[in-house]
Amino acid sequence: MLKVENLTVYYGKALAVKDVTIEIKKGEICAVIGSNGAGKTTILNAIAGVIGKDGKVVFENRDITNLDTHEIANLGIAYLPDGKTVFKELTVFDNLRVAYYKKLKTGGEVGFQQKLSGIFEHFTNLKEKIKLKAGFLSGGEQQMLSIAQSLIREPKLVILDEPSAGLSPKLVKDLFNIITFMKKNRLTVLIVEQNVNKTIKVADKVYFLKNGKIVDFGKAEDFRDDRVIKKAYFGG
Ligand SMILES: Nc1ncnc2c1ncn2[C@@H]1O[C@H](COP(=O)(O)OP(=O)(O)OP(=O)(O)O)[C@@H](O)[C@H]1O
Ligand SMILES: [Mg+2]
Incomplete structure (x- = not known):
């Protein structure tokens, strides 16, 4: 459904995201995990047409790389x-x-x-x-x-940037129930979250981002072990 190919973003001369490739199939919940400043929001902004970028974004077989935010929103x-x-x-x-x-x-x-x-x-x-x-x-x-x-x-694709940020524990619980509900309804979701464990539980696929680069990715179920997450996320 969504293909991001070799996405690279600079802010002035500073490199924020380098050669990021992400693929999301219809009905999948795809998570991008990474520490502060890793480039997560930059990737989402680039997909949504908020910022300029190099590389290619394809949505339902249509090249949307150079569309503006409105056109992209109208596609669903x-x-x-x-x-x-x-x-x-x-x-x-x-x-x-x-x-x-x-x-x-x-x-x-x-x-x-x-x-x-x-x-x-x-x-x-x-x-x-x-x-x-x-x-x-x-x-x-x-x-x-x-x-x-x-x-x-x-919508066909929902892109969420840290939706649990600032929510009370009760609302965080509701939020993850809602994401599970989206999943049951075969909605496609791209989510960036700090709540790593909860996110990996609902996700199908997960990408780990470090200093603007994908350092690891795979089926979420392969990362549900804390030690695996720590290794991928913190490099230790
Ligand atoms: N408009 C901007 N101008 C210059 N640099 C920027 C701009 N936006 C982000 N950056 C830089 O790009 C890098 C990636 O930022 P980004 O916001 O994508 O990170 P993030 O992974 O979403 O972090 P967080 O978890 O804190 O939200 C950071 O080093 C940040 O300082
Ligand atoms: Mg961010």
């Missing part, structure tokens, strides 16, 4: 850089409604209600606060709302 790639995509003056309900807007033509009201109840099964916090303005939600809840917004748009 939902990129969640952080939790700041919600409209603070709108209620939780309206935020979801706005997110579904483009789908209304095809899905209609029934489609919206169905999606909404599906979402609320997993986002119980949001269900309780459906009438509240999003600005009154906690930072973590706003982050969950922005994930809910992207899911209601029925």
Whole structure:
């Protein structure tokens, strides 16, 4: 579904990402693990068209390397850089409604209600606060709302940059339940996370990034042993 070939990114003269090649098949959960500054966000920004790069990005057999962020989003790639995509003056309900807007033509009201109840099964916090303005939600809840917004748009590929950052233990648990739910629904996910163990548990495939380069990759199940992770992640 997504192929990233020999991705290289410089910020000025500084090399951030070098020759990164990643392949994600439909329905796979693919994780990129690496320490701070390894280049994880840079890879995601490059795929989503936020920054310039060398190399090639192919999505569903189409070369999207030189498309802009809007065009890439319209192809069904939902990129969640952080939790700041919600409209603070709108209620939780309206935020979801706005997110579904483009789908209304095809899905209609029934489609919206169905999606909404599906979402609320997993986002119980949001269900309780459906009438509240999003600005009154906690930072973590706003982050969950922005994930809910992207899911209601029925993307083909969801790209998540450290979605658990700043969440309470309860919301982290909800988040990983939601990722498991995405997996059951055969959604394709590219995720960058600090929560290494939890991520490797839900992932199918994992790439380890160090100083902008892939140092190891493989089936997630082969990395579920702590010692293997430590070796790959910390090099020790
Ligand atoms: N806009 C920028 N201009 C210059 N250098 C940048 C820019 N963005 C990132 N960098 C540098 O590129 C390298 C990779 O950064 P990146 O944000 O991709 O890392 P990361 O793996 O996402 O780290 P973190 O876990 O802290 O989010 C870092 O050395 C960083 O300082
Ligand atoms: Mg980052």
